[in-house]
Amino acid sequence: MLIDASQREILPAEFAMVDGCFDPLHRGHVEYFRFARMLGVPVLCNMAADEYIRTRKGRPPLLPEADRAAVIGAIRYVDYVFVAREGTAWSLDYFRPKYYVKGADWIGSLPSEQIAICRERQIHIVYANCVLNSSTRILEDFLENRRVRKAV
Template sequence: MLPSQEKIVALPQLLAKVEEWRGQGQKIVFTNGCFDIVHVGHVDYLERARLLGDKLVVGLNTDQSVSRLKGPTRPLQDEMSRIRVMASFWFVDAVVLFDQETPLELITALGPDVLVKGDDYALENIVGHEVVLARGGAAKTIPLVKGYSTSQVVAKILGEKP
């Protein structure tokens, strides 16, 4: 098994890893997304998220949840492709799939020290922020790289204006 594949975990494995990391005094950062076509905006965002703690856990939407959120033509890449790409980044320590409409159940089970989303979210609109704050953690936003989104990439490929 390749090292990046070892970062792809199911929830029970993830919870065991997080318990181990916490036992070592490490700060856990969590974020989530579809990450359908990875671009520089994603890379910048994820790397900055990792700098907020010692371990970065990424919750990745399943194919079915991406379709529910983005429509029947998405995702463009299947979940196994997307999860493998996420796991290949040095700044991502674990990746777990979730199929719910939001990552609230995952955040509640995980109890991250820091919950992160892009600055296109207001802090009070970040799903799970109440759970993290109640545990003494923090919810933060990270500035997004302007002009980069999967929707814009798709529009450019199709020769459409985004």
């Protein structure tokens, strides 16, 4: 279910929050969602808006946010999808999940602002050991293969 900030009250008292760009969505993301669901609570996916991808990744999104939200919302491990326009720290502070789930590749590199908010709000940071791929790597490999084919 796609929600906006005004619908915070429909979230249960306890839930897990996952977040990322999910562009393109891949199997590792599904495993990440599955891991979050195994915590025994509903899952809110805090999905980066198109503008974040343009600004932070330096490229347009492969799939527009409406399409990414629809696909993520159809995955059985995800109960709620929120298109994040204000950043992860804002979403953590506003929604106050019980768990903030990140991939194990984030150990030691979570932004200090997110860690501070989790401490203040008593949000448990949980690292999922299910990193199977990278959207950035998938896109880079695709573009490199395309360049090689054009050169031949």
